[in-house]
Amino acid sequence: xxxxxxLNVIEASRERFFRLAAEIWYHPEIAYQERESAGLQKAAxxxxxxxxxxxxxxxxxxxxxxxxxxxxxxxxxxxxDALPGLSQKVSTVxxxxxxxxxxxxxxxxxxxxxxxxxxTGLKAALDTGHLKGTVRYYGCPAEEQVGKPVLAKAGVFxxxxxxxxxxxxxxxxxxxxxTNASVELVFRFKGVPAHAAQVPHLGRSALDALTLMSVGVExxxxxxxxxxxxxxxxxxxxxxxxxxxxxAEGNFQVRSPRMREVVPLVRRVIDVxxxxxxxxxxxxxxxxxHGCYDVVPNPVISDVLYNxxxxxxxxxxxxxxxxxxxxxxxxxxxxxxxATLAMFGIDPASAxxxxxxxxxxxxxxxxIGWTIPASTDVGDVSHLAPTAQINTATWPVxxxxxxxxxxAASGSGIGMKGMLYAAKVLAGAAYDLMxxxxxxxxxxxxxxxxxxxxxxxxxxxxxx
Numbered sequence: 001x002x003x004x005x006x007l008n009v010i011e012a013s014r015e016r017f018f019r020l021a022a023e024i025w026y027h028p029e030i031a032y033q034e035r036e037s038a039g040l041q042k043a044a045x046x047x048x049x050x051x052x053x054x055x056x057x058x059x060x061x062x063x064x065x066x067x068x069x070x071x072x073x074x075x076x077x078x079x080x081d082a083l084p085g086l087s088q089k090v091s092t093v094x095x096x097x098x099x100x101x102x103x104x105x106x107x108x109x110x111x112x113x114x115x116x117x118x119x120t121g122l123k124a125a126l127d128t129g130h131l132k133g134t135v136r137y138y139g140c141p142a143e144e145q146v147g148k149p150v151l152a153k154a155g156v157f158x159x160x161x162x163x164x165x166x167x168x169x170x171x172x173x174x175x176x177x178x179t180n181a182s183v184e185l186v187f188r189f190k191g192v193p194a195h196a197a198q199v200p201h202l203g204r205s206a207l208d209a210l211t212l213m214s215v216g217v218e219x220x221x222x223x224x225x226x227x228x229x230x231x232x233x234x235x236x237x238x239x240x241x242x243x244x245x246x247x248a249e250g251n252f253q254v255r256s257p258r259m260r261e262v263v264p265l266v267r268r269v270i271d272v273x274x275x276x277x278x279x280x281x282x283x284x285x286x287x288x289x290h291g292c293y294d295v296v297p298n299p300v301i302s303d304v305l306y307n308x309x310x311x312x313x314x315x316x317x318x319x320x321x322x323x324x325x326x327x328x329x330x331x332x333x334x335x336x337x338x339a340t341l342a343m344f345g346i347d348p349a350s351a352x353x354x355x356x357x358x359x360x361x362x363x364x365x366x367x368i369g370w371t372i373p374a375s376t377d378v379g380d381v382s383h384l385a386p387t388a389q390i391n392t393a394t395w396p397v398x399x400x401x402x403x404x405x406x407x408a409a410s411g412s413g414i415g416m417k418g419m420l421y422a423a424k425v426l427a428g429a430a431y432d433l434m435x436x437x438x439x440x441x442x443x444x445x446x447x448x449x450x451x452x453x454x455x456x457x458x459x460x461x462x463x464x
Contacts, residue, residue, distance in 0.1 A: 001124060001125040001131070002130075003428055003431045003432075005124070005125075006122065006124060006125050006427055006428070006431055007121060007424045007427060007428060009120065009124040010117050010118070010120065010121040010420065010423050010424055010427060011420075011424075013117070013120065014420055016044075017113050017114075017116070017117045017419070017420065017423070018416045018420075020040060020041070020044055020116070021109045021110050021113040021416060021419060022109075022411065022416070023040055024037045024040060024104070024108075024109035024112070024113070025104050025109040025410060026411070028082030028087070028101070028102040028103050028104050028109075029080075029081065029102065030081060030082055030083065030084050030102045030144070031081045031141065031142035031144045031145035031147065032060055032061070032081075032141060032145065032147075033061075034061045034080050034081050034141050035060075035061060037061075037080040037081075037109075038061040038062075038063065038080060038139055041063075041078070041080065041112060041113075041139055042054070042063055042065070042139070044116065045065040045116065045137065048120055048123065049067065049123065049127075050065040050066060050067050050119070050123065050137070051065065051066045051067065053065075055154075058154045058156065059141060059142070059150045059151060059154075060141065061139070061141040062138075062139055062140060062141050062147070062156075063138075063139040064136055064137070064139070064156070065119065065136070065137040065139070066134060066135070066136045066137075067119070067123040067126055067127075067134070067135055068132075068134040068135055069133075069134055070133060070134060071133055071134070071161060072133045072161040072433065072434055072437070072440055073133060073134045073135075073136060073159055073160050073161050074122070074133065074134070074135050074136070074160070074161065074164065074430045074433060074434060075136045075137075075138060075157065075162070075163040075164070075381075075385070076115040076116075076118055076135070076136065076137045076138065076163075076164055076165065076426065076430070077115060077138050077140055077148075077163060077164075077165040077378060077381065078111060078112030078113075078116060078137055078138060079108040079111045079112050079141075079143040080108050080109065080111070080112040080139070080141070081108055081141055081143055081145075081147075082102040082103055082104045082105070082106075082108065082109075083102060083104070083105045083106060083144060083402060085100055085102070085103075086102065086103035086104075086105035086402070086403070086404055086406075086407050087099070087100070087101035087102060087103040087407070088103050088404040088405075088407035088408050089408065089411075090324070090408050090411045090412045092324060092327025092328055092408070094404050096404075103404070103407035104406075104407055104410045104411065105401060105402050105403055105404065105406045105407040105410070106143075106144065106167075106168070106401045106406065107167070107168030107394055107395070107406060107409075107410040108143065109410055109411075109415075110394055110410055110415050110416070110418070110419040110422075111165075111166065111167060111168060112139065113419060113423075114166060114419045114420070114422040114423040114426065115137055115164075115165065115166070115423070116137055117419075117423035117427075118422075118423045118424075118426035118427040118430065119135050119136075119137040119427075121423070121424075121427040122135045122427055122431065122434075123135060125431065131434050132434070133434050135430065136160070138151075138156070138157075140377075143377055145290060146182070146184075146291060146292045146377045147377060148292070148377035148378065148381060149290065149291070149292060149377060149380045149458045149459060149460075152380045152381065152384060152456070152458060153461075157381050157384045157385060160384070160385040161386070161433075161440050161444070162298075162301055162385065162388075162430075162440060162443055163381055163382070163385050163388075164301070164305070164387075164388060164389070164426050164429060164430055165426075166389050166391065166392065166422045166425075166426060167376075167389065167391055168392070168394035168395065168401070168410060168415065168418065168419070169391035169392065169393065169394065169395065169401075170340065170341075170360060170393055170394075170395045170396060170397050170398060170400070171341065171344065171346070171354065171366075171391055171392075171393055171397070172309060172314070172360055172362065172363045172364065172390075172391065172392050172393050172421075173344065173346075173363070173364040173365060173366045173367070173391050174302045174305050174306045174309065174364075174365045174366070174367070174388070174389075174390055175297065175302075175344075175367060175388070175391050176297050176299075176345075176365060176366065176367040176368045176370070177297065177344065177345050177367030177368075177371060177372050178257060178294055178295050178296065178297060178371040178372075179294055179371065179372055179374055179375050179378075179379055180227075180229070180255040180256060180257055180294060180371060180372070180373055180374065180375045181255065181256060181257065181258055181259040181261070181291070181292065181293050181294040181375065181379065182253060182254070182255045182291055182292055182375035183253070183262050183266050183288060183290075183463065184251060184252070184288075184289045184290055184291060185252050185253075185254075185266065185269070185270075185286050185287060185288050185463075186235075186249060186250070186251050186252075186286065186289055187210070187249065187250050187251075187252060187273050187284065187286045188247070188248070188249045188284075188286070188287075189207075189209040189210055189213075189247070189248045189249070189276070189277060189280075189282045189283065189284055189285075190206060190246065190247060190282060190283040190285070191204040191205050191206035191207075191208075191209065191244065191245060191246045191247070191248075191280070191281070191282040191283075192204040192244070192246060192281075193245070193246040194243075194244040195242065195243070195244075196241065196242045196243060196244050197242060203246075204244070204246075204281040204282050205244050205245055205280060205282070206237075206238075206245045206246055206247050206248035206280075206282050207237040207238050207248040208280045209248065209276045209277055209280040209282040209284065210234060210237065210248040210249070210276070212275075212276040212279055212280065213250070213272055213273050213276040214234075214250070216272035216275060216276060217230055217232065217252065217269060217272055220268060220269070220272060224265060225256060225261065227256060227257050228255065228256040228261065228262075229253075229254070229255040229373065230252065230253065230255075230265075231253045231255075232251060232252040232253070233250060233251050234249075234250045235249045235250055236248060236249045237249075251289070252269055254269060255373070255375060257294055258294050259459075260454070262291075263462050263463060266463055267463070273286060288459060288460045290459065290460075291459030291460070292375050292376065292377040292379045293379035293380045293382070293383050293456075293459075294375075294379050295378055295379040295387070296379070296382040296447070296450050296451060297367075297382070297388055298382075298386040298387055298388045298443050298446055298447055299368075299446060300386070300439060300442045300443040300446050301386055301387070301388035301429070301433070301439075302365075302388045304388075304433060304439060305388055305389075305390050305425060305426075305429045306363075307429075307432070308424075308425045308426075308428035308429045308432070309363045310363055311428065312421060312424045312425050312428060314361055314362075314363070314421065315361075315418055315420070315421050316417070317359055317361075317413070317414065317417065321359070321412070321413045321414050321417070322358060322359065324396075324409070324412055324413075325358035325397075326358045326396075328395070328399055328405045328408060328409060329358045329396040329397060329398050329399065332398040332399065334355055336398060337355040337397060337398030338351050338355060340398050340399070340400045341355065341397075341398075343373065343374075343400075344367055344372065344391070345366050345367035345368070345369075345370030345372070346364070346366045346367075354397055355397055355398060357397060358396050358397060359396055359397065360393040360397055361393075380456070380458075383451055383454065383456045384456060385447070386443040386444055386446065386447040388429075390422060390425055390426070392418045392419075392421050392422040392425070393414075393418050394409060394410060394414060394415040394418035394419060394422075395409040395410070395414065395415070395418075396409060396414070
């Protein structure tokens, strides 16, 4: 079976994949609650003839769908969690389906479905015996809450020769960029309550401690690398102003381009918390909530993906798609669009051209040597096996993730067509890797060269 026939298998089932992505979009479920979304995918995969292994004992709503046997083993990473508070109709004005409800503002209804579709195309070639090896689709829940490290710690990603994935976006490009590593912790301070007017000297304010910690972190910023970031929120700080707060809590997130840079910064933040406790006579406690490694892009596989981005025909958008794109893009001015594109490492000249079209209808190769500020748990997988990704235009130019506009586009024809394009590109790249062992060997050599000085360990094992 030729590569073209593999892509034809995906094309022939496009309506099936559109319905699956739409069903997940219409029933958005946030991280760790994706029972129906995972169920829809598992049912579809079983019907298509995959062996499905449920991994709920490791992580709720996680699974592996596999076809074939032996080497090479190609992994495809799927996600399906939504975001809270971003419910939205397919509309150019903000209209939530359920006020305050969740929505697929990161396009994970498309992300998982495209990887499932790519696996389906590859299965057809494996079934005929033209391809040899194994394709594994990973149903990965809770990306927005950094779920993959739990699976990584359990060894779920062991034995992979290459990993492919993608992410919805407003452009078609190889995702050649790295991402920030990230660690999020909760800090809790325990104090002594007292009447704030009558006997404040008898109290020990946990809120004072949390406030001083945040001030200390602000001063710490000057002594951090310029590429590092710290974010924090206060999640609780007492009940009434006339009671010295005995409990206070806040979440702090530390990011930097490599995990080896994040860990010492986290330890300094912990020292700030200890100091705040000493200054206020309170007790500081902390716990690592989650974290993820930086993405290590693999140039060898990235080149294979780029060749397929160019070879697979781009989506054909109709008048309704273009009208929706123009309406959604109108919410952003040119500076905002440039900023969205710059995040991907796009050069200013290319960005200046792209922003004048509502939809990106060409192909790029951007982000080489660039680190985007965001983080993703795909990073953990990229430290375990050679990994590469693409972006495809499922949203209008200038629309960023985690916006209601992205939710609208992810449920529209724009999103569905961009999703099918991604599925074909991923399947084409996987096909090339499975028939070219030399490419896999080069990808492995590149992976080992980049990760040679590191031993992967889940974040919670790094920070004690």
